[in-house]
Amino acid sequence: MSLAPDATVVLLAVPLAASALLAVLPSYRLSAALNVAAAFAAFLAAASLFVAAPRPNAYIVIDDLNVVFIVLNTFVGFTASVFSATYIAHEIDTGRLGATHLRFYHAMYQFLLFAMNLALIANNIGLMWVAIELATLTTVLMVGIYRTQAAIEAAWKYFILGSVGIALALFGTILIYMAAQPVVGEGVPAMLWTTLIEHAPQFDETLLDLAFVFLLLGYGTKVGLAPLHAWLPDAHAEGPTPISAVLSGLLLNVALYAVLRFKLLLDGNARALAPGPLMVTLGLVSTVFAAFMLYRRRDVKRMFAYSSIEHMGIIVFAFGVGGPLANFAGLLHMAMHSLTKSAIFYAVGQIAQVKGTQQIAEIRGLTVSHPLLGWSLVFGVFAIVGLPPMGVFMSEFLIVSSAFERAPWLALTLAAGVLLALGALVLRMQGMAFGAPVGPTAPAKASALPMLSHFALVLIAGVWLPPPLVAWFQHVAQLLR
Amino acid sequence: MIVELVFQLLQVTLVILIAPLLTGVVRATKARLTRRRGPPLVQPYRDLVRLARKEAIVADSASWLFRVTPYIVFASTWVATALIPTFATGLLFSWSADLIAIIALLGAGRFFLALAGLDVGTSFGGLGSSRESLFGALAEPAMIVIVFSLALIAGSTQLSTVAAFMTSGAVGLRVTLAMALVAFIIVALAENGRIPVDNPATHLELTMVHEAMILEYSGRHLAVIELAAMLKLALYVSLIICVFVPWGSAIADASVADRVVGAGVYVAKVLAAGVALGVFETSIAKMRVFRVPDFVGAALMLGFLGALLLFVSRTLK
Amino acid sequence: MTAVALCLAAVATLLALALAGGFVAATSFGRALVYGGTLALSLLVLLVAGDALLVGAAGETLMLPLGLPWVGARFHVDPLSAFFLVVVSLAAAAASLYALGYGRHERDPGRVLPFFPAFLAGMILVLVAADAYTFLLSWEFMSLASWALVMAHHREEQNARAAYVYLVMASFGTLALLVAFALLAGPDGHYAFAAMRAAPPAAGAATLAFLAALVGAGSKAGLAPLHVWLPLAHPAAPSHVSAMMSGAMTKVAVYAFIRIAFDLAGSPDWRLAIPLLIVGAASGIIGVLQALMDNDLKRVLAYSTIENIGLVFVGLGFAYAFRAAGFPAAAALAMTAALLHAFNHAVFKSLLFFGAGAVLSATGERRLDKLGGLLNRMPATGLFMLVGAAAISALPPLNGFVSEWMILQSVLLSPSFPQWTLKILAPAVGAGVALTAALAAACFVRAFGIPFLGRPRSEAAERAGEVDRFSLAAMAVLAALCLVAGLFPGQAIDALAAATDLAVGAHMPSQSSMPWLSIAPVAASRSSYNGLLVGVFILMSATTASTIIHRFASGAVRRAPAWDCGFPDSSPSTQYSGESFSQPIRRVFGRIAFVVEERIDMPRPGETRPARLELRLGDRIWNTLYRPLIVAVERAAVQLNRLQFLTIRQYLGVVFGALVALLVVLATWP
């Protein structure tokens, strides 16, 4: 057996096994270490996919599109586990969580990684659907882990909206199958990406259109597109911070990946509705809506959750616009957003821990009291609002300039949304990072390394993208059309 | 070359000699018109000498700027005056600055005088500076706009060229020129602090402008400033003469005799202007300070209108 | 090494210096290292750029495998960028020298030292960038670094507000520039400047790109009505940074505009000169009127920057119009005037900010009505400040006069325009320029006279002393430069030839060949000016006068209390204050530029309490343009915010609605 099939097996088996093991392991220190180790193993396995990808079979497919997602996912999953290892220990100290909770937390963490990896590498659209549902349910449980009234409310809201979304996605999946069945024949092949994409030109276009509406709304709920976003801010705000980072950095991407896959099908069919305008509309609505919502936020994690909605809107907009430039930018933006937003949540988590509050108004003067955290927040906000020399700037540059050529007014609207969001985020950031410090000044306990490594990557990406990565992205961008 | 230099120096000295006389003429005219005997024509010279001989009193709070200012004001005014072709055009250094530069030189004088008004730190000084700054801010653009008109007619901002062009008679009578003349006179009255803008004879009044600025000056400093003020009046008169009534003035390569004649004509014209000014000042009342902006603003508008007419008519031809 | 490589090396060193600055900020060694380093590096860039400007040869394009992968980061130094490099590095060198001394007063050097070199590096990068991505990256980096510097004294509430407004406006400008570049780059994303030049855009796109560039660069330069951030942000930064922001950064914005509008946007369209001229003249007048009214010394200087940038844009407007009309010589004159004014402004505005900084460090006070009499206590600072004030007021023989004179000269050439609109507009703009210049003189009489002359209005002003030698040296250098550039304008004009060649395709006739070092824009018979002779004449006549007086008249001087019409008051508060000085001008121009609210509280006869005059000035532009926008955003945010507080059922309803809507669309799709 070659190395590559092993890699996909590792991607699935290691988290699953780790999850089972963590469920019974009593010591939380050991659990945290194991968690990190398993996440790291998965990351290594993912990285090896770059070198040698296995041939697709009935269950698994690795192609240029999803390998980008997989590597990004496992990387952020790994850094989040490192962050979580130092962060969550503190939660025990403060008594917010007990040992049982932690066992549950770690087991669920690995299970979540497993589900997301499965969703990304599954060749079967049904399997992918199941995996995304599993991932959603897992995060629902983790969001509610603090068992405060607000946390349970958030989890419940997430659960109900997520379930409806999942139901819609399933309906769309069934429709895809029905479109494929007369062409491909009955049974499993009609649900495989590899066969679907091959035969997409012959599918019935009206069924494809209908399916896409359901899939876009169904998976779009997971992506957090307005007006389907309602679960997202609360889930981010009330869950443990590493999970907020994972939600924004990973889960949204996984759902986005599903949307992209189905967009490919529609693109492949000449008679089908162009998915672009639909995605552009949803993207714009999300961006502008989230930008306005940012102004009234009082909870720092909820604010950055809205910023995630905004960025998902930008990404969907980019893919909706299409063309090699915009697709490239969309992929880049997705990667940059994952890295930046998770790093921001690492920072925010520590800030909330040292200050004992998530209320923006009660946090002031961080650059004085906690220089590293404060400046990291400044850096993170600048990165996320698209100021150079950070990576988001490059993707926003490409998105706006390439979209301007095709649809000037839409591009201007997007630019206005970005500017509005910048206004809100910078305003709050200045309040938190500067001025005379208030509140506790105890130093932060959690590790700053994951955060800094993300920031370093984002900074480098703004001025220099490694040529292999560029070639990879460009290839995918061509693929997406 | 040497002759040119001599004539240049002659002109420079001529203006400074004639300036107090001009002031004397104005005062004498006003006195006669109000049925007073008035001081003799040479009284301004005597005043200057008398002031220069007295000791200068400098306020405790004054800085060095206070003592330097008189010389700066005098120098900038003098240089500006020297650049005006009074009785002969095409002098040696006439190209070293044009009309705009002359306006700016006068602006420099005003700038320092206004600073000096602020220097001692009295309320009267500030009052004078503040108002002078306002008038200047209105008069200067008016001047520039007038210059636009002139420059368009003569194709130059170089005073020598303008004067030569006007003498040549190729001008004809233009509406623009008339407007410019009226505007010019208004600006000249404002800039020299004459009635109706300011009363040069006043003291201890809240309406004074120029006198308020130089209130703290005494002795030789006052003498220099007074001389500069007289020079400025002479400058404006010369400017009007040179641009609007240039006849009789010698042109660029004229003979020495012509130039001497030119000088005589010039002196006569200056004295006539002095009489006219005296008559004008007697027949009119001083206006409120806050009416002055309207007055000077009218000059700005007139000048602008003239320039606009010119811009448009230029293309009609 | 080539010029561009040297510049990049300097940038790299500056960035390293910025990093180092973060670590050694607390020590005096750190200060010396950072400012000494920036001084040396900016001198290096000055030399390199000066050489490139004078030689004028088109340098090579350096391409690094950075930035956009398929474009690369391109860098190029041509005479235009070389000229602005000279401006920026000169201002930076002076600021560094100044900061060697001034930096000692910094309470929190850790917030200044790392960002100062970064700021400079950003500006240099903008000037050498030769593709859109690198350009915008550097542009925003520059904004960001200066934002951090504005934030240096972050505990003061108004600084935070200033920094915020600044950053939002800067980002707005960047987006506008991005739009301009997107239009120029075309659908295939030709982001390199060379590619843009090779494929000029269609007329419509070029017009839009021009306007977008005007908005983008104009917001950075401080053109009205996009200027609102400038008077907030520039004064909030430490003074040497204020000098850099006003002196250098606004010039970088001017460069950006010239680069896009003149170099990249293809052939000119005369109609576009109209907004340029109007905006320029309006900025001039609005800027100077606001400067006249303000009570904060540094804010006065900031507003005056708006005024001067307005003048520069008037020059650019004429250059653009002349180029469109096909008068290369006139275009060259106007462009030279604009560039020269940009240079001059960099010199004297830096000088004035240094002076303001010196006042600030000596007294801790920026408010005019708390200062006074400083000339006696800080004679050297006062002298340099006076030179700066005279230069900025366009008094001959200093440098400010030369450039304004040239701008007026280009107005005089405007009857030759073929278009009626321009014919009528040109004299109006010219009158506006003249008004601006005259008001500027009044403004600087006030800005210099109130703090430096008269009697001290506060104890702080009374106790003030002269500042350190580094600060004085920096001011002395700049003051000397004001004088030198004013005395030898011909040399400066000749140095600009290559840059104007690039921008408008022509240059002014060589001035060095003129006799006696005078300058003549078109022909000597038309107009000419000789700074050196005027200077010498003034000096000669002043010395003559004083010699004669001192020789033949009384030299006696007696010190005595001020006479003041026999009303000897002891209280310095009876002096004219800044507000009372500008009151007449406020009465005349008040309605145009600001919303003035005067409230007089007059006691009844017999009452003994003092009468009070309350004065409130509002910015009309802020009230009519920005406040409604802010209110609209707030209102929309409040309205939309309800969506955060729906019940789950209502959220489901929203999802349901979206689904039904899409299905309806699908059902009715043709």
Next chain:
Amino acid sequence: MKGLAFDVSHMLAGGLVLTSFLLLYQNRLYALLNMYSLQAVVLSLSVAWQAFVQDASHLYVTAFIALLFKAVVIPLTLHRIIARLGIQRDVENVVGAGTTMLAGLALVALAEVVMLRIAGGADVLAREDLAFALSVVLLGLLMMVVRRNAVSMVVGFMSLENGLILAAAGAKGMPLVVEFAVAFSVLVALVVIGVFLFRISERFDSIDAEALDSFRERGR
């Protein structure tokens, strides 16, 4: 055979839509649950018929799950929960029953229109089935939206899910249908547990939302 197969499956699917309407019409909780049981029975019949027609034995499993779980276990559980928690027996409608029925009719019409556009790609049977399934899905969603009571929201969700199962069963030879059915059963069970454990009916959806706004806005 073909004609009969079509008629029967059409009738059963139509029955499902009809029960959905009846669900919308109910205004008492117990009646709602009974009606839901009826719908589940119809569903299992429909799925079983599909299993017979398509000769797909795994669909029998699905039918059996539907019968056991949905028609019996869940309604019984909900009965007990209602009794235990003392939940108000009346169903609060946000809009009147008449309006709801009208909206439901419009939705069914919409589903038909959308499906009519599908050309000949899928066979007629599947298409008709699909139209009904879509109607059931939309009606289920409508029920979730217009009912204020948490239990009826659960019922709405389950009815929506019935539509999905119908569609999946109607898709000829579709794999994983059993898995989907199981997955959804788990989901439904979790919903029910959620209602039970956290008394969500009281906490989140039966209180006047506006009265809480000032409280909720704090700190968001």
